[in-house]
Amino acid sequence: MAGNPLAALNRARLAWRRWRRTRPFWAAIWTALGGLVILFLPLAPLGQLLHVGIGGISGMAGGAILMALALLMLVLPGQRYTAGVIAVIVGVASFPLTNLGGFFVGMFLAILGGSMAVGWMPQKPSGRRRLFGRRPAAGGAGGTGGEDEADGPDGVDAAVVAVRTAVAREAVEGGAVG
Known part of the structure; x- marks a missing residue:
């Protein structure tokens, strides 16, 4: 046997946890869910979509933009402010442009995710603080550098x-x- 499968599973879980905490993960999840609601509610066969008009087309565009912004939040966490502000704007714009912003659910989720992305801060390293702020010298006693x-x-x-x-x-x- 190569090793304990539970140990490998535990390592994978810890790696996932470390990756997730370096990104606005929940903001991206809520934004993507809002985009899915806004995207899939107006979906219908093409003949009916042409009768719906701007509500169906803007619903698909707004949902796709929100899902792309959620992906952007995960891939480039440094762009969280831009993505969050755009997600809030698209969420609010979905109210008049689509069927009440996905019957308020999609709009609420998009605004929630966007505001969480703007407010998210990266986790600080969990180093122990030493008494009086001292730390050992890097090069041994009297470290020169x-x-x-x-x-x-x-x-x-x-x-x-x-x-x-x-x-x-x-x-x-x-x-x-x-």
């Missing part, structure tokens, strides 16, 4: 971190804290 090693956490200069650490140690050793 370039500009990257001179900066402490959050871009604070290493000298500032050293002064903060010395002040905190002095306060603890001197009995001021305690």
Whole structure:
């Protein structure tokens, strides 16, 4: 046997979870569902679609645009603001242009997904914060290096971190804290 199938399944689940958290996943899902509702409600045979007119054609165009925007949110999460704003605009425009925006359901889902995309922020790395903001030197004790090693956490200069650490140690050793 190549390995434990449960371990492989667990690795795949964790990889999916990691990928999903780096994108506005739920915003894309709601936007795509709104696009599906708006797209498929006016679908009918071509003879009936020609009688429906602008409502059927704009419904298909609006639904296709929303589904393309949902895909854009997943593939290019950096473009989430643009895609989210356009999704909200298309969702609101579907109200007068299609059959009440997919009977309000498609319009609501498109607005929900677009607003979630605008408000989504990438997850920050889950690193542990050290006491007093210190971290070990990259090159061992007294690590020498370039500009990257001179900066402490959050871009604070290493000298500032050293002064903060010395002040905190002095306060603890001197009995001021305690």
